[in-house]
Amino acid sequence: xxxxxxxxxxxxxxxxxxxxxxxxxxxxxxxxxxxxxxxxxxxxxxxxxxxxxxxxxxxxxxxxxxxxxxxxxxxxxxxxxxxxxxxxxxxxxxxxxxxxxxxxxxxxxxxxxxxxxxxxxxxxxxxxxxxxxxxxxxxxxxxxxxxxxxxxxxxxxxxxxxxxxxxxxxxxxxxxxxxxxxxxxxxxxxxxxxxxxxxxxxxxxxxxxxxxxxxxxxxxxxxxxxxxxxxxxxxxxxxxxxxxxxxxxxxxxxxxxxxxxxxxxxxxxxxxxxxxxxxxxxxxxxxxxxxxxxxxxxxxxxxxxxxxxxxxxxxxxxxxxxxxxxxxxxxxxxxxxxxxxxxxxxxx
Numbered sequence: 001x002x003x004x005x006x007x008x009x010x011x012x013x014x015x016x017x018x019x020x021x022x023x024x025x026x027x028x029x030x031x032x033x034x035x036x037x038x039x040x041x042x043x044x045x046x047x048x049x050x051x052x053x054x055x056x057x058x059x060x061x062x063x064x065x066x067x068x069x070x071x072x073x074x075x076x077x078x079x080x081x082x083x084x085x086x087x088x089x090x091x092x093x094x095x096x097x098x099x100x101x102x103x104x105x106x107x108x109x110x111x112x113x114x115x116x117x118x119x120x121x122x123x124x125x126x127x128x129x130x131x132x133x134x135x136x137x138x139x140x141x142x143x144x145x146x147x148x149x150x151x152x153x154x155x156x157x158x159x160x161x162x163x164x165x166x167x168x169x170x171x172x173x174x175x176x177x178x179x180x181x182x183x184x185x186x187x188x189x190x191x192x193x194x195x196x197x198x199x200x201x202x203x204x205x206x207x208x209x210x211x212x213x214x215x216x217x218x219x220x221x222x223x224x225x226x227x228x229x230x231x232x233x234x235x236x237x238x239x240x241x242x243x244x245x246x247x248x249x250x251x252x253x254x255x256x257x258x259x260x261x262x263x264x265x266x267x268x269x270x271x272x273x274x275x276x277x278x279x280x281x282x283x284x285x286x287x288x289x290x291x292x293x294x295x296x297x298x299x300x301x302x303x304x305x306x307x308x309x310x311x312x313x314x315x316x317x318x319x320x321x322x323x324x325x326x327x328x329x330x331x332x333x334x335x336x337x338x339x340x341x342x343x344x345x346x347x348x
Contacts, residue, residue, distance in 0.1 A: 003195045003337075005188075005195065005333035006174070006179055006330055008190075008191035008194065008195070009179065009184070009187055010171075011028070012187035012190055012191060013170050013171075013172060013181050013182065013187050014167065015028055016102070016104065016109075016164045017068050018068060018069060018088055018104070018164050019068040019070075019162075019217070019218045019220050019224075020046075020068075020162070020217070020218055020221075021162050022046055022068050022217055023046075025067045025187075025215075026046065026067060026215065029067075029190065029215055030048060033048075033050060036197065036198060038197065038201070043228070043229060045218070045224065045225050045228040046067070046217035046218070046225060047214050047216050047228070048214070048215040049212060049214055049215075049229070050197060050212070051210075051212050051213075052200065052208065052211040052212070052213065053205075053210060054205055054208040054209040054210045054211060055207075055208070055209050055210075056209075057209075058208075058209025059209055059237050059311075059347055059348065060209065060210045060211075060212070060234075060235045060236050061209065061210070061212070061235060061236070061237040061238075061344060062213075062226070062229070062230065062233075062238045062309070063211060063214065063239045063241070063340070063344070064193075064214045064215075064219075064226050064239070064241065064298075064300070065186050065190045065192065065193035065215060065216070065240075065241040066189075066215070066216045066218075067186075067190070067215050067216060067217055067219075068089070068186075068217060068218055068219055068221075069182075069185075069220065070089035070090055070183075070323055071087075071089065071091065071162050071163060072087055072088055072114075072138075072162070072163035072164075073085060073086050073087075073088050073159075073162055074158065074161040074163060075159055076159055077152050077153060077157055077158070078142070078149070080149070081144075081145065081146075081147055081148050081149050081151075082142040083103065083112065083142060083143040083145060083152065083163075084139075084141075084142055084143075085114075085138065085142070085163055087138055088220070089220030089221055090220065090323045092324075093116070093138060093141055095323055095325075096324070097114075098113065098115055099113065099114055099166070100113055100114075100165075100169060101114050101163050101165055102163065102164055102165075102166050103161055104161055104162045104163070104164065105161060107155065107156055110145060110155060110157065112143035112145035113145075114141060114142075115143065115144045116128070116140070117140075143163065170182065170183070174330075175327075177329055177330055177331070178328065178329060178330060179327075179328060180325055180326060180327040181325065181326065182324070182325055182326070183326075184243060184317070184326040184328055185242070185319070185322060185326060186219065186241070186242065188243070188317055188328060189317065189336075190241075191333055192241055192317075192333045192336050192337050193215060193241055195333070196340055196341060197213055199341060200341075208344055209344075209347065211344060212229075214226065214229055216229070216299050219298075222302060223297065223298070223299050226299035226300075226302065226303050226308075227302065227303050227308055230308035234308070234309075235309055236310050236311060237273075237309065237310070237311040237312075237347060238299060238300040238304070238308075238309040238311070238312055238313070239300060239313045239314070239315065239340070239343070240301070240312070241314075241316075241336065241340070242261070242298045243317050243318075243319045244258070244259025244261070244291050244317060245296075245316075245319055246319065247293065247294070249294055250289065250291040250292060250293070252289040252291075252318060253318075254318050254329055255318060255329050255332075256318075256329045256332045257286060257318065257332075257335060258288050258289070258316065258317070258318075259290075259291040259315070259316035259317070259318055260274075260277055260288045260290055260291060260313075260314070261291050261314035261315075261316060262274065262290055262291065263292050264295075264297050264314070265294065266298075266301035266304065266305040267300075267301040267302075267304040269311075269313055269314070270310075270311045273311055273313050276343070276346065277339075277343065280342050280343055280346055283342070286338070298314040300312035300314050313343070315340060316336075317332040317333065
């Protein structure tokens with residue numbers, strides 16, 4: 001089957017999915033899975049699960065790609081109607097800048113503009129004056145909605161509501177061999193996750209062991225969804241599909257070759273999987289980017305650090321930027337798919 005990964009990514013990015021409120025992404029994926037003939041389930045944490053029954057004497061593998069995106073949360077509504085927010089996941093003010101956002105109330109989204117204030121002042125009372133010398137803190141950011149305190153409270157705006165980038169900012173930019181957008185982490189990997197299930201439906205599962213495919217909830221706030229699942233359904237191997245952010249420690253070109261995380265801020269890959277992946281990459285004609293990350297984690301590594309899986313493996317799509325407007329090669333999903341399926345067939 002020929003896959004249009006860019007179109008899948010475009011559709012997935014258009015969906016709101018902050019941590020703890022990923023339902024629109026879950027529903028979209030579930031519809032696609034039902035069309036393919038799968039019967040997915042959703043657990044109490046919000047993980048979307050598809051089980052593949054394979055050879056019983058093989059390691060049980062969980063494959064995750066996460067549903068959620070970095071976002072904000074309402075902390076309070078000021079008497080003048082300004083809505084104060086805090087980050088959910090690794091959101092930074094300088095990565096998002098000023099622009100339209102949606103407050104996700106029970107009655108539907110309320111549009112506002114994430115705002116930092118005017119630069120046209122030298123007053124010591126201005127937060128902008130402080131921002132000239134120090135990073136702009138979330139405590140000083142606010143959302144302007146044009147509504148009063150009473151209008152907002154009547155509409156259900158309260159602390160705890162998620163706030164996401166508005167639809168007008170959730171678009172994919174295409175630049176020759178490259179595509180760029182917010183939330184390639186992890187919507188591009190969800191596209192690969194879905195493409196893997198499509199391939200297995202087309203080609204069959206002979207030669208594979210038991211695999212649980214999990215579109216995981218709340219990864220951006222500590223890998224909560226995968227850890228919840230693995231406590232209840234232990235697995236020998238957890239494979240996380242992620243981005244491979246370019247860093248000073250891993251200064252590779254942004255091309256189609258997958259990254260393989262050898263270590264991150266939580267755990268290291270076991271040598272048995274490193275040697276296996278060396279062999280399989282040679283067989284596939286893939287020269288991967290072996291990536292050491294000094295900060296960050298994945299579903300696999302966070303779970304391994306808690307003793308919930310024996311063997312963490314993380315594959316990444318090479319990207320410029322992270323937790324902002326990310327850029328990747330348009331063929332990277334195809335190459336990650338090749339490596340993933342081959343690894344799943346040969347893992348022992």
